[in-house]
Amino acid sequence: xxxxxxxxxxxxxxxxxxxxxxxxxxxxxxxxxxxxxxxxxxxxxxxxxxxxxxxxxxxxxxxxxxxxxxxxxxxxxxxxxxxxxxxxxxxxxxxxxxxxxxxxxxxxxxxxxxxxxxxxxxxxxxxxxxxxxxxxxxxxxxxxxxxxxxxxxxxxxxxxxxxxxxxxxxxxxxxxxxxxxxxxxxxxxxxxxxxxxxxxxxxxxxxxxxxxxxxxxxxxxxxxxxxxxxx
Numbered sequence: 001x002x003x004x005x006x007x008x009x010x011x012x013x014x015x016x017x018x019x020x021x022x023x024x025x026x027x028x029x030x031x032x033x034x035x036x037x038x039x040x041x042x043x044x045x046x047x048x049x050x051x052x053x054x055x056x057x058x059x060x061x062x063x064x065x066x067x068x069x070x071x072x073x074x075x076x077x078x079x080x081x082x083x084x085x086x087x088x089x090x091x092x093x094x095x096x097x098x099x100x101x102x103x104x105x106x107x108x109x110x111x112x113x114x115x116x117x118x119x120x121x122x123x124x125x126x127x128x129x130x131x132x133x134x135x136x137x138x139x140x141x142x143x144x145x146x147x148x149x150x151x152x153x154x155x156x157x158x159x160x161x162x163x164x165x166x167x168x169x170x171x172x173x174x175x176x177x178x179x180x181x182x183x184x185x186x187x188x189x190x191x192x193x194x195x196x197x198x199x200x201x202x203x204x205x206x207x208x209x210x211x212x213x214x215x216x217x218x219x220x221x222x223x224x225x226x227x228x229x230x231x
Contacts, residue, residue, distance in 0.1 A: 001027045001038060002179040006189045008041070012048060014196045019209045020045065020178075021116040021138070022103045023055035025077045032077075033178070034102045046107035051208035054115040054135065057098035060087075061118045065125045076118070092126070093133035101227050113222040114138050114209060136218045138209060141172035146195075148187030149180045157190045164191075165198045173212070 011018060022034055022042075030037025034057075046052070058078030066072055071092055074084045087095070100111045115135045117126070127137050147160040168174070176187065196206070209215050 001029070001033050001041075003186050003188045004038075004041060004178040007178060007192060008045060008048075010189045010193045010196070011050075014193070014200075016196055016206045017049050017051070017208050018206070019051040019053055019112065019114075019138075020103075021053050021055040023059040023077060023099055023118070024057050024102060025059050034099070034106065039106045042103065042106045043108070046109040051210050052100075052103045052107065052109065052111040053138070053209070054096045054099040054103075054111065056095040056115065056118060057102060058095060059118045060092070060095050062121045062123065062126050065123050069125070069129070071123075071126060071129075089129035089132070092129055093135070096130060096133070096135050100224070104227050108226075110224045110226055112209060112215075112219055113224055114215060114219070134222050134224075136215065136222075138173065138215065140175035141169070143167035143169065144172045144174040146174055146176045146187070146191070148176045148183065148191070150183070152183050152185035157185060157187060160187065161191045161194055161198075164195055165202075168199060168204075170204060171213075173209070 010016075024032045024034035027033050027038070032038075034042075056075075058075035058081070060073050060075040063072040063074050063084060066086060069089050070086050071089070072084060073087050073092070075081055096115045100115075103111050113134050113136065115130060116138050120139055122137060130137055143164065146164055147155050150160075176192070180187070210219060
């Protein structure tokens with residue numbers, strides 16, 4: 001969350017609405033990205049009209065499919081961070097749901113019935129398990145990988161910006177983070193603002209996944225209701 005306030009300023013300045021996929025990860029300041037320290041930040045984004053979706057509460061990476069519909073996983077946050085263990089389909093769904101519920105409690109807004117697996121790592125069985133509990137997975141376009149988690153030594157900001165401006169096409173889903181611990185030269189807002197202005201100059205606009213034709217029908221058919229804590 002180190003650059004989250006700066007990202008919010010850029011998005012607001014250019015009237016860009018995005019979809020935030022949230023997990024409760026360690027932060028440099030506060031009690032985790034979905035903790036009370038950052039609750040005002042999330043509420044402000046909700047008031048601005050952004051959308052929200054799950055990234056699994058403990059940033060739980062899928063590692064492998066196992067017999068009997070189970071999955072080997074390794075979360076990078078939460079009480080079992082760094083451990084490899086097994087989850088049933090129901091338990092994996094609970095990880096998706098828990099992040100969605102937490103965001104709903106913080107913002108008072110109902111997240112979309114979508115989720116993104118950490119690292120984008122999935123299997124057909126994992127995606128089917130998520131769909132069975134009401135969540136469709138969202139990836140990103142090849143050009144939409146904006147590279148903010150790559151080394152700034154080998155992928156400087158100028159190179160990432162030029163590549164994105166050259167390759168992004170209409171309908172592409174873009175993916176970036178609210179801060180990457182390992183990147184020495186932060187991607188945002190150095191690349192974010194010129195990327196937005198550059199794509200707008202090409203005649204493009206921005207919208208949340210609520211409006212994306214690939215997901216609009218699923219969202220309409222899987223409405224979610226407010227949880228008790230968010231009412």
